[in-house]
Amino acid sequence: MKIVIFGLTISSSWGNGHATLWRGLCKNLARIGHDVVFYERDVPYYAGTRDVFELAGGRLELYPSWDAIRSRASADVNDADAAIVTSYCPDGLAATELVTDQARGLRVFYDLDTPVTLAKLRTGEAVPYIGSRGLQDFELVLSFTGGPRVFEEFQRRLGVRRIAALYGHVDPEVHRPVAPQPHYRADLSYLGTYSEDRQRALEKLFVEPARRRQDLRFLIGGAQYPQDFPWSRNIYFVRHLPPSEHAAFFASSRMTLNVTRHAMAEMGWCPSGRLFEAAACGAPLLSDAWDGIADFFEAGEEIILVRDEHDTLAAFENDDGTLQRIARRARERALDQHSSARRAAELVQFLERSERGCARQLVEEA
Numbered sequence: 001m002k003i004v005i006f007g008l009t010i011s012s013s014w015g016n017g018h019a020t021l022w023r024g025l026c027k028n029l030a031r032i033g034h035d036v037v038f039y040e041r042d043v044p045y046y047a048g049t050r051d052v053f054e055l056a057g058g059r060l061e062l063y064p065s066w067d068a069i070r071s072r073a074s075a076d077v078n079d080a081d082a083a084i085v086t087s088y089c090p091d092g093l094a095a096t097e098l099v100t101d102q103a104r105g106l107r108v109f110y111d112l113d114t115p116v117t118l119a120k121l122r123t124g125e126a127v128p129y130i131g132s133r134g135l136q137d138f139e140l141v142l143s144f145t146g147g148p149r150v151f152e153e154f155q156r157r158l159g160v161r162r163i164a165a166l167y168g169h170v171d172p173e174v175h176r177p178v179a180p181q182p183h184y185r186a187d188l189s190y191l192g193t194y195s196e197d198r199q200r201a202l203e204k205l206f207v208e209p210a211r212r213r214q215d216l217r218f219l220i221g222g223a224q225y226p227q228d229f230p231w232s233r234n235i236y237f238v239r240h241l242p243p244s245e246h247a248a249f250f251a252s253s254r255m256t257l258n259v260t261r262h263a264m265a266e267m268g269w270c271p272s273g274r275l276f277e278a279a280a281c282g283a284p285l286l287s288d289a290w291d292g293i294a295d296f297f298e299a300g301e302e303i304i305l306v307r308d309e310h311d312t313l314a315a316f317e318n319d320d321g322t323l324q325r326i327a328r329r330a331r332e333r334a335l336d337q338h339s340s341a342r343r344a345a346e347l348v349q350f351l352e353r354s355e356r357g358c359a360r361q362l363v364e365e366a
Contacts, residue, residue: 001351002035002105004080006073006095008088008112010038011060013243014049015193015223017168018088018112020243021273023052024171024340025347030057032344037061037076039069041090051242066091074102082106082351085129085138087113092129100137106355109138110166114145115263115270121157134158140354142166142347146269147292164350167296168273169343170280172335174243177251177282184238184252186219187316188286190259191241191249192274194224197261201288203230206257208309210235213316221249250281255315255323257306258287265290271338279303279334284323286315296338302330 010022026036036058063069077083083099136159146165154160210218223240264270268291289305297303306312
């Protein structure tokens with residue numbers, strides 16, 4: 001199967017969650033015999049932080065403008081078994097027009113930012129990657145967030161005919177247990193790009209516990225943190241880590257925290273890729289709670305749910321044996337159910353079933 005993708009970025013993991021996910025998916029699609037072409041506009045922001053320059057087993061098309069690659073993209077789309085347009089693709093509207101007008105194969109939209117999309121639609125804001133016809137011209141829509149509310153709203157607001165959840169995942173060849181590193185040592189760590197949408201939860205679950213436990217070391221890794229972030233003297237900072245450093249970051253923490261963006265947590269069924277990455281690295285996991293999290297990890301057995309600073313502080317009272325047992329079970333679950341190979345197989349299954357014109361909508365089986 002030839003799959004052509006028009007996305008935000010796969011070449012740079014700086015300040016976005018798309019790149020790592022696409023790398024895992026594309027690598028595993030290629031391994032099971034599929035031909036993948038990824039189109040990415042070559043913007044300065046990602047060009048200056050690029051950490052991947054070619055697509056293993058596939059083809060990466062970095063282009064300066066849509067006009068420059070229109071003909072080549074058209075030829076690829078005409079030759080493809082499936083053409084996928086993603087959320088936040090800089091040329092999403094042009095790619096949508098090309099795919100819906102010319103694709104001979106399956107026309108697919110993958111929203112990796114579902115809660116943001118729906119929040120904009122509810123307030124009447126323009127969604128830059130969705131045109132006036134919504135998503136009705138796509139034969140299949142994939143959503144990074146699941147749950148009944150998402151499926152209903154996509155159908156009602158965007159005219160979606162068939163939808164399925166394709167959740168986050170982890171590549172265990174990149175995210176795996178490694179030796180801890182002294183410069184990443186922490187009692188509690190947090191890895192994530194700064195987002196105003198999760199700042200309130202981060203302050204409650206991470207910053208406030210740090211203020212109360214000045215005897216412990218806290219570590220944040222990520223990009224785009226503002227100068228007025230409420231640091232304390234025991235919170236240390238590592239500016240953006242490439243995926244190659246994630247394993248050492250997680251392995252050096254006694255525990256690590258996952259914080260979900262407010263819009264995602266409100267929708268439920270919203271596991272970030274980071275959640276699975278930390279689990280695959282063998283890090284004991286704390287996470288905020290949201291509807292549907294039990295579908296991915298079992299509270300108290302594979303993950304520790306924290307709702308406020310008191311829960312975070314209580315987690316420090318667990319002995320190392322308990323934390324390691326929880327971490328081991330989470331890693332087993334992540335590798336079994338949430339690997340990039342598993343998601344690649346799910347994607348192929350969705351494409352094949354949609355291509356056959358399956359009468360029963362995927363939403364009914366979700």
